[in-house]
Amino acid sequence: MLTSEFTKIYSSTLIPISTSGQITSHPLSSFPHLSSHSTITNPISSFNEGLLSSTPLGLDLTLIRDSVFDEDDLDWFSLFPEEIRPEDCMILSGSGASSTFHRDPFEWTGTSLLLQGEKIWRFIKSTPKIEQLLEMESVVSEAWGDLDVSAGYQSPHTLYKRVDSFLPATFTPTPSSGSDLRPDLNLDVECYEVLQKPGDIIIIPKDWIHQTYSINDTISCASQRCGIGDVKSVLGHMAERVGVELNIEEEFEYDDAEGILGRVFESFGIEY
Numbered sequence: 001m002l003t004s005e006f007t008k009i010y011s012s013t014l015i016p017i018s019t020s021g022q023i024t025s026h027p028l029s030s031f032p033h034l035s036s037h038s039t040i041t042n043p044i045s046s047f048n049e050g051l052l053s054s055t056p057l058g059l060d061l062t063l064i065r066d067s068v069f070d071e072d073d074l075d076w077f078s079l080f081p082e083e084i085r086p087e088d089c090m091i092l093s094g095s096g097a098s099s100t101f102h103r104d105p106f107e108w109t110g111t112s113l114l115l116q117g118e119k120i121w122r123f124i125k126s127t128p129k130i131e132q133l134l135e136m137e138s139v140v141s142e143a144w145g146d147l148d149v150s151a152g153y154q155s156p157h158t159l160y161k162r163v164d165s166f167l168p169a170t171f172t173p174t175p176s177s178g179s180d181l182r183p184d185l186n187l188d189v190e191c192y193e194v195l196q197k198p199g200d201i202i203i204i205p206k207d208w209i210h211q212t213y214s215i216n217d218t219i220s221c222a223s224q225r226c227g228i229g230d231v232k233s234v235l236g237h238m239a240e241r242v243g244v245e246l247n248i249e250e251e252f253e254y255d256d257a258e259g260i261l262g263r264v265f266e267s268f269g270i271e272y
């Protein structure tokens with residue numbers, strides 16, 4: 001139902017569609033036709049940040065996602081100034097399209113709710129050695145304009161070089177061997193895989209490198225949370241980016257979220 005609501009509301013909205021990295025603009029309604037040509041060697045996908053913000057459908061999706069977290073676990077991003085508040089991203093992917101192999105910016109907890117299709121997720125726990133092996137590079141987020149407050153980390157490699165006989169069949173995370181997936185990289189590390197189906201929500205812990213693969217046409221909503229377990233790492237990440245020394249342990253009072261954010265953002269030179 002959410003899928004048909006989404007495709008109906010936004011059918012004539014122009015969205016950026018990537019075909020093997022070449023971006024062109026099309027109405028959302030043309031995506032199923034275009035994506036019918038999507039393959040692993042000619043992947044077709046579309047990333048749409050902020051499309052649903054503050055709309056009734058966007059709020060419904062937020063409620064669904066938040067239902068898996070503790071009611072008292074405030075999302076501190078909701079108190080961030082609008083210009084640096086991460087936005088949901090509606091992702092449309094054709095068959096064979098994979099995401100980048102990456103670790104999210106801001107060091108938040110990521111969530112992904114699948115509305116349509118089937119997606120494979122692969123996760124590897126980040127360590128300095130793994131990051132070096134995967135040649136992870138910092139990617140500055142463009143979302144905040146001149147404010148350089150966060151960066152993600154991206155690998156030029158893929159975990160989906162071989163797919164056919166390597167796809168998991170369940171939503172229960174199953175360990176597999178990185179060296180089976182990428183024998184050429186000597187990726188001697190445990191990798192976790194799941195099969196995500198419509199209605200499944202994936203929670204992505206902050207220090208896990210991950211990559212998705214769409215088995216067929218998928219529509220998903222990717223978002224992020226800064227709950228009580230994330231707030232120190234998120235603010236620490238920002239402090240590092242803006243070059244401010246922040247003694248979070250000393251500063252911290254969990255019951256005064258706005259007070260602490262006010263003081264921290266002021267030290268970053270961000271109006272609050």
Ligand SMILES: [Fe+2]
Pocket residue numbers: 102103104110204210
């Ligand atoms: Fe991600």
